[in-house]
Amino acid sequence: MNHFSSQLAFVGLVFLLLFSGCQKFNDLSSLETPDLDAEFAVPLFSTQTSIQDLLESFDEETFITVMDDGQIVLNYKGDVIARNSFELFDVLTTFDGIPLPIFDTLTALPFELPNEVDIEYAILKTGTLSWFWESQHEEDVTFRFFIPSVLDDNGEMFEIIENATYTAGEPVRGGRIGFNLAGYRVEPEQDSLYVGYELIRENGMRDTATNVFMLISNFTTSYVEGYLGNDIYELERDTIEIEFFENWTRGEVYFAEPKVLVTVENSFGFPVRSKTNLMNVITVNGDLLPLRSEFVDNGIDIDYPRLNQVGETVTTFFTFDKNNSNLDSILGAGPVALDYDLDALPNPDGNTSIIGFMTDTSRFRVQLEVELPIYGTTSGFAARDTLQISFNDYDDVDRAEFKLVAENAMPLAAGIQLHFADANNQVLDSLFIEEQIVIEAAPVDSDGNANDIAKKETFIAFDNTRFEKIKTASQVFLTVAFSTYNNAQIPVRVLSDQQVQIRMGMKVGLN
Numbered sequence: 473m474n475h476f477s478s479q480l481a482f483v484g485l486v487f488l489l490l491f492s493g494c495q496k497f498n499d500l501s502s503l504e505t506p507d508l509d510a511e512f513a514v515p516l517f518s519t520q521t522s523i524q525d526l527l528e529s530f531d532e533e534t535f536i537t538v539m540d541d542g543q544i545v546l547n548y549k550g551d552v553i554a555r556n557s558f559e560l561f562d563v564l565t566t567f568d569g570i571p572l573p574i575f576d577t578l579t580a581l582p583f584e585l586p587n588e589v590d591i592e593y594a595i596l597k598t599g600t601l602s603w604f605w606e607s608q609h610e611e612d613v614t615f616r617f618f619i620p621s622v623l624d625d626n627g628e629m630f631e632i633i634e635n636a637t638y639t640a641g642e643p644v645r646g647g648r649i650g651f652n653l654a655g656y657r658v659e660p661e662q663d664s665l666y667v668g669y670e671l672i673r674e675n676g677m678r679d680t681a682t683n684v685f686m687l688i689s690n691f692t693t694s695y696v697e698g699y700l701g702n703d704i705y706e707l708e709r710d711t712i713e714i715e716f717f718e719n720w721t722r723g724e725v726y727f728a729e730p731k732v733l734v735t736v737e738n739s740f741g742f743p744v745r746s747k748t749n750l751m752n753v754i755t756v757n758g759d760l761l762p763l764r765s766e767f768v769d770n771g772i773d774i775d776y777p778r779l780n781q782v783g784e785t786v787t788t789f790f791t792f793d794k795n796n797s798n799l800d801s802i803l804g805a806g807p808v809a810l811d812y813d814l815d816a817l818p819n820p821d822g823n824t825s826i827i828g829f830m831t832d833t834s835r836f837r838v839q840l841e842v843e844l845p846i847y848g849t850t851s852g853f854a855a856r857d858t859l860q861i862s863f864n865d866y867d868d869v870d871r872a873e874f875k876l877v878a879e880n881a882m883p884l885a886a887g888i889q890l891h892f893a894d895a896n897n898q899v900l901d902s903l904f905i906e907e908q909i910v911i912e913a914a915p916v917d918s919d920g921n922a923n924d925i926a927k928k929e930t931f932i933a934f935d936n937t938r939f940e941k942i943k944t945a946s947q948v949f950l951t952v953a954f955s956t957y958n959n960a961q962i963p964v965r966v967l968s969d970q971q972v973q974i975r976m977g978m979k980v981g982l983n
Contacts, residue, residue, distance in 0.1 A: 544968050548842040550712040550812075555705060556835040557740070558692070568691045572667075574684040580664035587701035588824060593659045597694035597832050602687040604647035609673060611638050615646050615681065616670040623657045630656065650689075695782075697829045700742055702819040705836070709749075709813040712842055728963040729845050730803045732763070732792040732810065736774050737837040739785040742828025744774040744836075745820035749813040753802045760811075765797035771817065782829060803844070810842055846966040847920065859948045861892075871939055871981040874932040878911040880972045883922045883964035885913035887953040892945035899949075901941050903932060907953060911972065913964075920964040936981075 607613045615634045622630040636646045671681045751763040777784045794800040816836055888910050890903035912926035956964045
């Protein structure tokens with residue numbers, strides 16, 4: 473048997489117990505009687521269950537929460553979408569792997585970054601520096617290479633001094649390959665990175681070198697501070713499956729307080745605003761119903777850690793509900809999924825005076841969750857499933873009458889129709905002439921809280937002709953239609969401690 477949805481399981485359990493209960497008496501010939509035509513009344517079962525018990529038939533995509541007041545909430549979570557600083561911010565690779573010629577003793581390499589990014593300083597996590605130079609003078613020289621914009625842990629400027637010896641017939645050369653810059657601090661000046669050198673001859677005079685080059689490789693940062701632009705950070709599209717409606721066939725359900733929860737964990741130190749590319753509810757009929765809200769149009773402002781909170785993560789919680797969106801109406805249309813695609817817009821107002829930061833561990837973590845409290849109305853909401861049965865052990869049964877007694881504390885009524893079918897899906901007979909209420913809804917007060925217990929007795933008779941007809945049945949098609957109290961005029965609450973008690977007896981005739 474397939475997993476029931478919560479609606480289907482509510483009454484499907486009755487019939488599962490009915491047929492499994494009958495099989496306790498699968499050897500009716502052991503009931504000794506002198507009469508060839510006798511009747512026996514036998515109790516089949518007495519059981520009780522709650523909506524919380526029945527919801528356990530949901531699969532792993534459904535999370536069930538019971539609030540302090542007993543309110544049951546169904547939760548459907550999307551994937552956690554995470555993006556880190558390496559994926560989102562790569563403007564510092566401007567010079568990475570590119571040989572840079574140094575034409576003068578003090579050269580300003582352009583450090584103008586795109587999208588108005590203005591870095592006050594950055595701390596290097598990795599990076600190597602290589603340089604090469606030649607001297608045209610036929611004498612020993614001293615070469616001093618320095619970068620005023622690069623500082624060590626003590627705040628001292630990067631500086632290397634080399635002494636090079638002249639060999640007759642060859643130019644004097646020097647340089648270094650792969651000097652480790654990890655831990656150094658880079659402070660660009662007026663959108664430039666200054667690089668300088670001095671060539672000092674034997675007589676102490678300063679002169680120039682030829683063929684001076686610099687190369688930066690594997691350039692990454694552990695910390696960046698400044699105005700970090702407003703390029704869109706693209707996140708991944710995701711879909712949340714809503715199992716509640718997977719067996720839906722007809723009718724309406726209205727959730728009075730549905731919610732879509734947005735949770736964003738942010739350790740980037742600057743303002744961020746969400747950008748919604750799409751957010752649609754997909755219905756069982758294949759319709760796409762867009763979520764309408766000013767927060768879809770204008771975005772959600774995401775909180776962020778300040779400069780005194782470097783390394784911390786700030787979490788933003790936002791809720792779409794019926795007060796700020798059309799969520800209640802589109803979730804009443806038989807949704808099977810929420811399809812959404814969100815991006816993040818840093819520094820959305822373009823305020824370049826905001827000094828922000830990021831670290832090598834900064835990241836966004838975004839998750840959406842559909843929350844459906846079991847509070848609302850339903851009218852003719854029908855679901856369907858198939859049960860496997862067998863009457864192979866009932867050759868001696870000539871007729872049967874079942875008596876079902878339901879005492880229900882839930883404000884939810886259930887109408888049943890059940891068709892018996894053979895292995896070829898050919899319908900042999902039905903349980904009722906037409907769909908019939910077998911469990912009455914408990915009455916409620918003006919706030920939708922159940923305040924009494926509803927009792928309903930149902931008799932189901934199978935005479936010889938009808939019982940003989942269904943003996944070859946191997947499956948039943950079960951349809952369950954639900955309605956809340958008072959024909960769905962009042963939103964009702966279904967609580968975790970509300971029980972429905974079901975007792976069933978069977979009177980059988982033996983041939």
